[in-house]
Amino acid sequence: MDSVNDTAVQDPAHSASPRVGVYICRCGGNISDVVDTDHVAEVCRLIPGVAVAKVHTFMCSDPGQQTISDDIRQEKLDRVVVASCSPFLHELTFRGAVMRSRMNPYLYEHVNIREQCSWAHKHDPQGATAKAIQLISAAVGKVRCATALEKIRLPNHRRALVVGGGPAGMKVAADLAACGIPVVVVERSDRLGGKLPTLNRLFPDGQNATALTDKLESQVQVNPKIEILLKSEVTQVSGFIGNFEVTIHGDFGPSGQSTDIHTTVGVIVMATGFKPYVPNDGEFSYRKHPAVVTTLDFNALLARQHGNRRTLEFDGRSIRSIAFIHCVGSRQLDGVHAPGPDGRLNTYCSRVCCTTVLNQAVQVRQNFPDTRVYDLHQDIRTYGRGHEEYYTDASRAGVVFFRYHGDEPPKVVHTDGPGSPLRITVKDYLSWGEELELEADMVVLAVGMTPGSCETLVDQLKLPRGEDGFLQEIHPKLRPVEISVNGVLLAGTAQAPMNIHETLAAAGAAAVKARAMFTTDEVELNPYVAEVNTQLCEGSGACLTQCEYDGALTLTEIQQDGRTVRKARVNPGLCVGCGACVAVCPTQAINVSGWRIDQYDAMVDGLVRDMAPATV
Amino acid sequence: MLSENSFNPKILVLATEACAYPGADAVGKAHLEYGANVYVLRVPSPVLFPEDFYLRCYARGIDGILIAACGSDCPYRGAYDRLAARIDRLTTRMKTGGLEIQRIRLTAICTVCIKAYLKEVGQMDEQLRALGPVNRPLAEQLRIAARAQMREAAHVHAA
Numbered sequence: 001m002d003s004v005n006d007t008a009v010q011d012p013a014h015s016a017s018p019r020v021g022v023y024i025c026r027c028g029g030n031i032s033d034v035v036d037t038d039h040v041a042e043v044c045r046l047i048p049g050v051a052v053a054k055v056h057t058f059m060c061s062d063p064g065q066q067t068i069s070d071d072i073r074q075e076k077l078d079r080v081v082v083a084s085c086s087p088f089l090h091e092l093t094f095r096g097a098v099m100r101s102r103m104n105p106y107l108y109e110h111v112n113i114r115e116q117c118s119w120a121h122k123h124d125p126q127g128a129t130a131k132a133i134q135l136i137s138a139a140v141g142k143v144r145c146a147t148a149l150e151k152i153r154l155p156n157h158r159r160a161l162v163v164g165g166g167p168a169g170m171k172v173a174a175d176l177a178a179c180g181i182p183v184v185v186v187e188r189s190d191r192l193g194g195k196l197p198t199l200n201r202l203f204p205d206g207q208n209a210t211a212l213t214d215k216l217e218s219q220v221q222v223n224p225k226i227e228i229l230l231k232s233e234v235t236q237v238s239g240f241i242g243n244f245e246v247t248i249h250g251d252f253g254p255s256g257q258s259t260d261i262h263t264t265v266g267v268i269v270m271a272t273g274f275k276p277y278v279p280n281d282g283e284f285s286y287r288k289h290p291a292v293v294t295t296l297d298f299n300a301l302l303a304r305q306h307g308n309r310r311t312l313e314f315d316g317r318s319i320r321s322i323a324f325i326h327c328v329g330s331r332q333l334d335g336v337h338a339p340g341p342d343g344r345l346n347t348y349c350s351r352v353c354c355t356t357v358l359n360q361a362v363q364v365r366q367n368f369p370d371t372r373v374y375d376l377h378q379d380i381r382t383y384g385r386g387h388e389e390y391y392t393d394a395s396r397a398g399v400v401f402f403r404y405h406g407d408e409p410p411k412v413v414h415t416d417g418p419g420s421p422l423r424i425t426v427k428d429y430l431s432w433g434e435e436l437e438l439e440a441d442m443v444v445l446a447v448g449m450t451p452g453s454c455e456t457l458v459d460q461l462k463l464p465r466g467e468d469g470f471l472q473e474i475h476p477k478l479r480p481v482e483i484s485v486n487g488v489l490l491a492g493t494a495q496a497p498m499n500i501h502e503t504l505a506a507a508g509a510a511a512v513k514a515r516a517m518f519t520t521d522e523v524e525l526n527p528y529v530a531e532v533n534t535q536l537c538e539g540s541g542a543c544l545t546q547c548e549y550d551g552a553l554t555l556t557e558i559q560q561d562g563r564t565v566r567k568a569r570v571n572p573g574l575c576v577g578c579g580a581c582v583a584v585c586p587t588q589a590i591n592v593s594g595w596r597i598d599q600y601d602a603m604v605d606g607l608v609r610d611m612a613p614a615t616v
Numbered sequence: 617m618l619s620e621n622s623f624n625p626k627i628l629v630l631a632t633e634a635c636a637y638p639g640a641d642a643v644g645k646a647h648l649e650y651g652a653n654v655y656v657l658r659v660p661s662p663v664l665f666p667e668d669f670y671l672r673c674y675a676r677g678i679d680g681i682l683i684a685a686c687g688s689d690c691p692y693r694g695a696y697d698r699l700a701a702r703i704d705r706l707t708t709r710m711k712t713g714g715l716e717i718q719r720i721r722l723t724a725i726c727t728v729c730i731k732a733y734l735k736e737v738g739q740m741d742e743q744l745r746a747l748g749p750v751n752r753p754l755a756e757q758l759r760i761a762a763r764a765q766m767r768e769a770a771h772v773h774a775a
Binding site for chain 1: 644664676693
């Protein structure tokens with residue numbers, strides 16, 4: 001006898017003739033430009049169990065979701081399938097939509113016909129259309145034998161861990177504490193502020209960076225809700241939203257000896273920041289001559305200048321000319337630039353460096369009128385509000401601009417002879433590709449941002465990094481401060497190059513998101529844990545030999561038909577739902593809820609089902 | 617291009633939710649293309665599939681299966697090793713039973729492994745086109761035998 005049917009018959013939630021609603025999203029052309037969505041709907045109406053099949057331009061929009069709600073009522077649907085983008089984007093959206101119509105959210109199935117269909121088969125519309133139909137047919141098969149499931153509820157620990165005590169970390173802590181949420185800030189160095197206090201004068205308002213640091217610091221230092229742990233690091237982390245177990249190592253002992261703190265938090269905010277790009281030895285003569293410095297060094301140099309002078313001073317010498325070089329460690333090209341120690345090229349634009357250079361150039365020209373300033377750029381990207389003014393000011397202040405192509409970067413050599421110690425050659429496209437040679441007393445390299453290190457958390461929580469190496473948000477527009485691990489949020493430059501203004505905005509957003517996670521005393525987890533069909537279980541114990549999680553699976557004795565029999569039992573709080581037990585059960589009595597083998601069988605049958613040929 | 621009658625293999629990709637499924641998404645996001653005969657099913661961990669599941673897929677007309685797992689990044693304790701051991705046994709079973717072992721492949725695909733994903737599905741497609749359609753009745757025989765063996769082993773275990 002086929003056990004697939006057994007499960008179906010025994011399940012009270014399984015209707016004898018389920019009515020499935022299928023909704024196909026055009027995604028404003030992202031899908032329908034390739035997949036013939038109307039044809040897909042037409043064919044899907046013929047799949048057994050499908051009561052309605054409809055197409056909508058944006059299923060995720062309010063009217064799109066409303067269509068589902070209306071049909072659940074009017075068409076008496078008891079199962080819903082939406083074919084749209086990746087489930088990572090909108091599975092939860094549509095689960096919510098069916099739940100609001102009082103349908104169990106686990107009687108919903110999501111089909112990915114964008115990332116894994118229309119976008120991947122752009123030049124094969126016929127194939128993509130046929131594939132969309134088979135994928136929907138598979139989902140209908142799965143959802144037909146789906147059962148209503150209840151979420152697992154666990155306590156939500158009302159406490160946040162903020163990793164990193166820079167501007168983003170301080171802002172998150174201050175905002176969360178203001179909402180009454182206790183926060184622990186873990187900072188690796190011996191002070192708060194990160195790299196902010198070194199930035200001298202901030203654009204676009206010229207604010208003093210140390211003043212801003214002090215202001216943020218004063219908000220966190222005095223707040224009793226905020227615990228600040230300096231010279232400390234997270235060494236171990238496990239768990240899930242509402243229940244992260246964290247070990248923090250630092251000098252917390254009564255007389256300063258190093259020791260571990262164990263704590264439980266509900267949310268983790270990654271405010272781990274960035275690392276400035278460090279030029280290779282000899283890159284634009286860096287480390288070969290002391291007057292070749294980075295924009296960070298130059299900020300410190302500007303902060304050290306005292307008294308009224310007509311030229312900038314460095315190492316006791318007057319600097320009569322400075323050349324700024326843009327894009328050092330950013331927008332790198334294969335074959336032109338040497339990859340970093342991790343073998344990666346920084347192909348991205350670091351965004352903040354253009355305005356940083358212009359900000360510094362204007363300060364030099366305004367305060368030291370006898371110091372000439374050269375600006376060597378690929379492009380000037382003063383993208384932010386109030387940034388373009390720095391370009392105008394720099395032009396008015398007499399900064400001389402040169403434009404090079406990315407594959408022909410300028411060359412810097414140093415000479416011991418008389419005159420300026422540094423010689424720069426550049427093929428300048430503002431003078432139609434002329435080779436020019438400049439003399440400079442100082443060269444400032446506009447270094448970009450590279451991903452910060454937070455390997456313990458990345459490894460142990462499985463946090464995804466993007467191709468650029470920065471922590472990757474779920475969606476750049478729709479879920480910009482969330483990462484695919486539920487309960488973990490991103491704040492600031494851990495995620496991407498940002499200026500201080502953007503960093504604080506992102507941190508504010510992360511704080512609000514974190515706050516929203518504490519609106520309930522319990523967290524709900526997907527019920528994707530092992531389930532035992534006690535009718536089929538013969539108590540062989542084969543499943544127990546596979547389980548790696550103590551206490552998740554046990555054999556218990558129960559009375560059945562007047563006899564004492566052994567049956568497997570699952571502890572849903574300890575089971576992680578890996579399914580190692582499923583594969584070895586001789587009677588197919590154990591499954592992972594929501595991912596049962598008979599549901600996979602039904603999906604495979606749906607994939608190979610002979611559908612009407614997709615004639616487009 | 618293919619003629620109307622030429623063989624178009626059906627490829628099933630069992631992709632882990634934590635790694636390979638987002639990896640397959642990344643391919644689409646990058647607007648890189650592969651054949652529309654490749655179908656991805658999401659799975660917490662492929663360790664949950666018994667051997668006869670795979671054989672049933674072949675019996676139903678799936679020509680090749682790519683198990684796109686997390687490898688050393690697997691979020692579940694011990695799952696990847698158990699999976700690898702199972703696929704080893706399955707491969708042996710297929711070999712002795714006369715089913716081409718090129719129809720099954722276990723690989724690790726990460727969330728940004730775009731090139732690896734394209735290479736794996738491309739190679740599988742090429743090999744399946746050379747092999748032709750799967751021998752479905754043979755796969756069904758092997759499936760029944762595999763299931764029967766599991767039941768028998770359990771009885772021995774219980775006794």
